[in-house]
Amino acid sequence: MKSVALHSRLTSLFLKGITLLLFFAFSISSYSQDMDEARQKRGKALFKSLCASCHKLDKKLVGPALANVEERRENDWLKAWIKNNAELRASGDKQAIEVYEEYNGSNMTAFPQLSDTDIDDILYYTTVGEIKKEPVVAEGVVAGAPTGTAPEWLIYLLAAAIVVAFLMIASLLKQVSELKGNKKPEVQSNLKRDLQELWVGVKNNTFLKVLATIFLLLIGAYVVFGALFQVGVDQGYQPIQPIAFSHKIHAGDNKIDCQYCHSSAKHSKHSGIPSVNVCMNCHKNISEVAENTVVKLEDGVVLGKAELDLEIAKVYNAAGWNPETLEYTGEQKPIKWVKIHNLPDFVYYNHSQHVTVAGIACQKCHGPVEEMEELYQYSPLTMGWCIDCHRETKVDLKNNDYYEKVHKQLAEKYGTEQVTISQLGGLECGKCHY
Numbered sequence: 001m002k003s004v005a006l007h008s009r010l011t012s013l014f015l016k017g018i019t020l021l022l023f024f025a026f027s028i029s030s031y032s033q034d035m036d037e038a039r040q041k042r043g044k045a046l047f048k049s050l051c052a053s054c055h056k057l058d059k060k061l062v063g064p065a066l067a068n069v070e071e072r073r074e075n076d077w078l079k080a081w082i083k084n085n086a087e088l089r090a091s092g093d094k095q096a097i098e099v100y101e102e103y104n105g106s107n108m109t110a111f112p113q114l115s116d117t118d119i120d121d122i123l124y125y126t127t128v129g130e131i132k133k134e135p136v137v138a139e140g141v142v143a144g145a146p147t148g149t150a151p152e153w154l155i156y157l158l159a160a161a162i163v164v165a166f167l168m169i170a171s172l173l174k175q176v177s178e179l180k181g182n183k184k185p186e187v188q189s190n191l192k193r194d195l196q197e198l199w200v201g202v203k204n205n206t207f208l209k210v211l212a213t214i215f216l217l218l219i220g221a222y223v224v225f226g227a228l229f230q231v232g233v234d235q236g237y238q239p240i241q242p243i244a245f246s247h248k249i250h251a252g253d254n255k256i257d258c259q260y261c262h263s264s265a266k267h268s269k270h271s272g273i274p275s276v277n278v279c280m281n282c283h284k285n286i287s288e289v290a291e292n293t294v295v296k297l298e299d300g301v302v303l304g305k306a307e308l309d310l311e312i313a314k315v316y317n318a319a320g321w322n323p324e325t326l327e328y329t330g331e332q333k334p335i336k337w338v339k340i341h342n343l344p345d346f347v348y349y350n351h352s353q354h355v356t357v358a359g360i361a362c363q364k365c366h367g368p369v370e371e372m373e374e375l376y377q378y379s380p381l382t383m384g385w386c387i388d389c390h391r392e393t394k395v396d397l398k399n400n401d402y403y404e405k406v407h408k409q410l411a412e413k414y415g416t417e418q419v420t421i422s423q424l425g426g427l428e429c430g431k432c433h434y
Helices: 002-034 037-051 075-090 094-102 116-128 152-179 190-203 206-229 247-253 276-283 305-319 351-357 383-392 401-414
Strands: 136-138
Touching: 037 116, 075 094, 075 116, 276 305
Parallel strands: none
Antiparallel strands: none
16 A cells, blocks of 8 residues: 555656646746747847947947846936937936946937837847857757767777677687587698799799889889878868867858958968957957857867857957956967968968969968868968969959050960960969079
8 A cells, every 4th residue: 555655646746747847848938939029130130230339238348238228227218318318418317427427428329310119129129138049050960969979989999899809709619619629620821822932933033023123113112202292281281279260250151351361461472360459350349159159170079159259258368358347458468370371481472462463362272261160271282283273374464454565465475365374484483483
């Protein structure tokens, strides 16, 4: 009877737990469905276009954080402040004067064009915030979740265990067979005998010895020179950088021009690595990534919002920027970027000649940078690769004032309206080696 009573109590407790879970699930579901998504989108659009340059929802920027601002201020007061805060201060409103003095007399832009409905939509957005979406990395894989791949050391350990197990089983079977009285099979190795006969034949034949020597020398030369030609060729080189900077997010998703960061590419020999003040031009106001942002690195590591926000914090640390006080501390630290593209010292290459004069796109040499999460060396950067490009690339003679004077002369000399870099002297040794 005791067991029956215990079973009844456990069953009752289980059912109550299920009921409670269903109640909470239904409540949460109902709450999420209560959000007016269309209104949230209207408010978000207005906030991003009019307010985001000075305000964030969850932290201070130029002005205060605006999340749940209606809990701190009355709706009518907020509407009067947003439409014309200067007029509100002039009326002697104490709250308006306090806010103005708290932010060192910074004048907030007035928005008299906004209707009460527009302001209500903005305030609604500051209350409900962003619509939460689960970032998806690949089909069936959620960002931050385990991918199901075992660690490499564990795979090797299991493989070794399997091999040892097979060897032990084979040894046991051998011992059992010997205990039963079975003798080892005596099979003559035909392969060994054939190899011995071949060696004797080559050893006694001068022509075969010379032929074999030449063959071995050619094979050796091919291997040695092939290895030498790969010295200094680092195609695919992808070092780990001190900050997980995604070219895909910056150049791809946000369409930032390459020359905004690498501005010296069109003016000088070197493209240059941007200093941290260039990063701060944007990141003074961008202290975090969007909620559903995901970066998937080559080694399978997935970086979500939390990890990427820490990478932005590294930029602040290098610049000596305090995101809380919105001031520079003066304590700067260098970002030790690892250079990827290296040319030998005896090679002269000028970025401005290719970017400004020739109009070559960055992707021609650096590959689809706008698709790379982690930058790597796309091209081999060998002399043969450069020569092939100079032989194939046609010069725009008509739309380039630099070549206007020689256009007619070259067209007559080569009998064509189109000429390549090689026909302009692009294969001369002194162009790149002097």
